[in-house]
Amino acid sequence: MTQSIKLEDPRLFRQHAYIDGKWTYGDGGRDEAVTDPATGEVLGHIPLLEADQIRGAVDAAETAFVHWRALRADERCERLLAWYDLLQAHREDLATIMTLEQGKPLPDARGEVEYGASFVRWFAEEGKRTFGETIPSHIPNAALGTLKEPVGIAALITPWNFPLAMITRKAAAALAAGCTVIVKPANETPFSALALAELAERAGIPAGVFNVVLGDPPEVSRILCAEERVKALSFTGSTRVGRLLLEQCAGTVKRVSLELGGNAPFIVGPDMDPKEAAFAAVAAKFQTAGQDCLAANRILVHESIHDEFVEHFAERMAALTVGNGLESEVDLGPLIHGQAVDKAASIVDDALSRGATLVAGDQNQAPGPNFFMPVLLTGVTPQMQVWREENFAPVAGITAYADDDQVIEMANDTEYGLAAYVYTHDIRRIWKLLRALEFGMVSVNSVKMTGPPVPFGGVKQSGLGREGGITGIDEYLETKYYCLGALGSVSGS
Numbered sequence: 001m002t003q004s005i006k007l008e009d010p011r012l013f014r015q016h017a018y019i020d021g022k023w024t025y026g027d028g029g030r031d032e033a034v035t036d037p038a039t040g041e042v043l044g045h046i047p048l049l050e051a052d053q054i055r056g057a058v059d060a061a062e063t064a065f066v067h068w069r070a071l072r073a074d075e076r077c078e079r080l081l082a083w084y085d086l087l088q089a090h091r092e093d094l095a096t097i098m099t100l101e102q103g104k105p106l107p108d109a110r111g112e113v114e115y116g117a118s119f120v121r122w123f124a125e126e127g128k129r130t131f132g133e134t135i136p137s138h139i140p141n142a143a144l145g146t147l148k149e150p151v152g153i154a155a156l157i158t159p160w161n162f163p164l165a166m167i168t169r170k171a172a173a174a175l176a177a178g179c180t181v182i183v184k185p186a187n188e189t190p191f192s193a194l195a196l197a198e199l200a201e202r203a204g205i206p207a208g209v210f211n212v213v214l215g216d217p218p219e220v221s222r223i224l225c226a227e228e229r230v231k232a233l234s235f236t237g238s239t240r241v242g243r244l245l246l247e248q249c250a251g252t253v254k255r256v257s258l259e260l261g262g263n264a265p266f267i268v269g270p271d272m273d274p275k276e277a278a279f280a281a282v283a284a285k286f287q288t289a290g291q292d293c294l295a296a297n298r299i300l301v302h303e304s305i306h307d308e309f310v311e312h313f314a315e316r317m318a319a320l321t322v323g324n325g326l327e328s329e330v331d332l333g334p335l336i337h338g339q340a341v342d343k344a345a346s347i348v349d350d351a352l353s354r355g356a357t358l359v360a361g362d363q364n365q366a367p368g369p370n371f372f373m374p375v376l377l378t379g380v381t382p383q384m385q386v387w388r389e390e391n392f393a394p395v396a397g398i399t400a401y402a403d404d405d406q407v408i409e410m411a412n413d414t415e416y417g418l419a420a421y422v423y424t425h426d427i428r429r430i431w432k433l434l435r436a437l438e439f440g441m442v443s444v445n446s447v448k449m450t451g452p453p454v455p456f457g458g459v460k461q462s463g464l465g466r467e468g469g470i471t472g473i474d475e476y477l478e479t480k481y482y483c484l485g486a487l488g489s490v491s492g493s
């Protein structure tokens, strides 16, 4: 049965791809159902495009690039600000679409719309500051400098856990730089991307500048990666798929930006109030039901406060409500699909078989097949999957440590390097950990760390490049050096 979706503006719910300013069916007649993970009901269908249609999107982006790059930066800024205003005006509908397709609680979905829109405003302004340099010349009678130019068409491939913000953080930067984009959202959450396209059109972003393609993910990605005319690939998703796409881009030597998985340590120092730290750890672990690249995956607590910390953590965790994200008072929605539930269960089983203790988490209480009740494990060790893998589920694992050197070694014992949390008020310990932790982002005494002004990204196998901040736009810019020679006598050359 198809669930009826009630929106203030029903035109925001689109079930077609968006290419060259047109809503498009699949030429081969293939389509795919999109379901609400909370209820299993079908929300709608998306077309699976054929290879020629994906290439058609590249044609459209190529043609549109000529005019879009030629606009002045302030003209592109105005269109992006109009898009921002529309995202704000339709916040409630966008949040409803997101909760239906992704499952996150409505207040979190509203927060993501706000968060996603904030990147559009940020990059609208940053586009006006893509300054080149003047270079003191070593060549007689010459003037040297650099210009910043858009790289060209950018393919943006995004995940289902943040269906809107992961697109705007890329697209706004690319569009502000003067690039045109082809977005391939996750098939689980296409409707947020299509609503973004509808609003981009209303904002006066010309046909071909912002395209959304849908299809079989490996097929679509392979075409976009192999296309010589696509100059940049920006991918957010798992490290496994990121590696694959990096290889696929080698043939055309593309600019590649990767925002991949995380396995964040959450370190609690001996000086911390165990209750305060435990409450913060619960907030850092269970956002988006644990399906967050920043989720506190490995909670490392000084042995002197470990037991008290565990008690407070369990108490706070027990107060979390699991249910349909459309209902009020829900803290955790469903996982995205049945495989995610199976993976969570197998990670818990693996930990228990290797000696972890189950403190809380009874799956008999789950309100539906895609739901997973929060789990607390203690005695977690580096041999367990819950330590080694990004569990992407509401499964919290706690480990005790003895001193700073040991916790640094434990925290860095992962192929991932996205984000780390440190909770302590000891300034020497803070500085030592900050310098020693092999992560792209370290947040001290704060669960919240993201937002438009910050350079978001990881080291090691968590990615390449940074999004947001004053450098995020550089992922979509080339530096062109110029030498103006034979100028006659140039003062200062």
Ligand SMILES: NC(=O)c1ccc[n+]([C@@H]2O[C@H](COP(=O)([O-])OP(=O)(O)OC[C@H]3O[C@@H](n4cnc5c(N)ncnc54)[C@H](O)[C@@H]3O)[C@@H](O)[C@H]2O)c1
Pocket (backbone or CB within 6 Å): 157, 158, 159, 160, 161, 162, 166, 184, 185, 186, 187, 217, 218, 219, 221, 222, 236, 237, 238, 239, 240, 241, 242, 244, 259, 260, 261, 262, 292, 293, 390, 392, 418, 458, 462, 463
């Ligand atoms: N670092 C960050 O900023 C960040 C942000 C959000 C999510 N993530 C990561 O994303 C992952 C969860 O998202 P996911 O499950 O959607 O990731 P995923 O890698 O499975 O999918 C991401 C995108 O790639 C596509 N895809 C899937 N398989 C593919 C294949 N074989 N070939 C080509 N494309 C393919 C998907 O359709 C989707 O659009 C987690 O690892 C999470 O940490 C990272």
Ligand SMILES: N[C@@H](CC=O)C(=O)O
Pocket (backbone or CB within 6 Å): 161, 162, 291, 292, 293, 294, 450, 456
């Ligand atoms: N919370 C992250 C998304 C990771 O999954 C962000 O802010 O980008």
